[in-house]
Amino acid sequence: MLYSNFHKHVAYEDRAESIKPSQEDLACELQLQVIGDWVATDFVIDPQKYLNNVKIFEQNNWFRPFQPKKDITNDRHSVLLYGLEGDEPTSLTGLSHIEAKLGYKPKESDFKYPTKAAKELTCMSEVFDYFDMGRCFFIRMNAGAFYPPHRDHFYLKRPTFRLIAFLGNTNTDGLHWEVSEQKYIPLPNHVYYVDTRKMHRLNASYHKCDMVVMNVKKDWVNINRLLSHLKYKGG
Numbered sequence: 001m002l003y004s005n006f007h008k009h010v011a012y013e014d015r016a017e018s019i020k021p022s023q024e025d026l027a028c029e030l031q032l033q034v035i036g037d038w039v040a041t042d043f044v045i046d047p048q049k050y051l052n053n054v055k056i057f058e059q060n061n062w063f064r065p066f067q068p069k070k071d072i073t074n075d076r077h078s079v080l081l082y083g084l085e086g087d088e089p090t091s092l093t094g095l096s097h098i099e100a101k102l103g104y105k106p107k108e109s110d111f112k113y114p115t116k117a118a119k120e121l122t123c124m125s126e127v128f129d130y131f132d133m134g135r136c137f138f139i140r141m142n143a144g145a146f147y148p149p150h151r152d153h154f155y156l157k158r159p160t161f162r163l164i165a166f167l168g169n170t171n172t173d174g175l176h177w178e179v180s181e182q183k184y185i186p187l188p189n190h191v192y193y194v195d196t197r198k199m200h201r202l203n204a205s206y207h208k209c210d211m212v213v214m215n216v217k218k219d220w221v222n223i224n225r226l227l228s229h230l231k232y233k234g235g
Contacts, residue, residue, distance in 0.1 A: 029156050046123050064090050077142075093139075134217055161193065
């Protein structure tokens with residue numbers, strides 16, 4: 001769904017207060033703006049542990065198509081890591097599909113329950129244990145897979161911010177990211193803060209371009225946890 005079409009039908013006078021940012025929202029967003037749109041942290045993922053973990057995903061047949069759409073071929077598969085209470089690794093990961101199933105859209109903070117897959121993904125344990133996690137999933141993009149240009153939670157009152165772990169060594173030249181029309185190449189086996197409020201798009205040219213997409217609760221505590229783990233800190 002295009003946001004431009006969606007917003008034509010929104011009565012903003014009826015929801016102005018609900019999207020008005022709090023002082024904490026403003027402080028958090030200003031601090032994130034200061035550090036940038038594409039920011040490496042000092043969390044480094046053990047590549048051998050990652051490979052061993054993903055073998056468990058494959059052996060358990062946990063991968064499911066990510067937000068499949070009729071008549072559109074898009075080779076993306078996901079495994080749910082943090083979901084709603086009772087969710088399994090094979091449960092839906094995309095918000096639009098979850099909303100269609102439940103009849104309402106849960107808060108990102110409601111997706112706080114680790115699935116069996118999260119417990120098996122030990123290469124990410126340090127990150128999972130450090131931040132207050134919301135909806136989180138493992139995504140595998142094969143050659144030709146893509147995300148078209150879009151924005152996520154672009155209001156200042158967004159409930160979460162986005163961390164992404166880029167896993168394996170093919171991502172260096174096999175996974176192509178743009179944020180605000182700027183191209184970026186991730187360091188493999190690193191975790192990044194990515195400002196997905198901004199327009200972004202990505203596509204894969206190799207098979208098995210793997211990522212962990214994490215929605216972290218946006219509050220002053222988690223923002224400062226992020227700041228303490230930036231790869232390039234101030235002097």
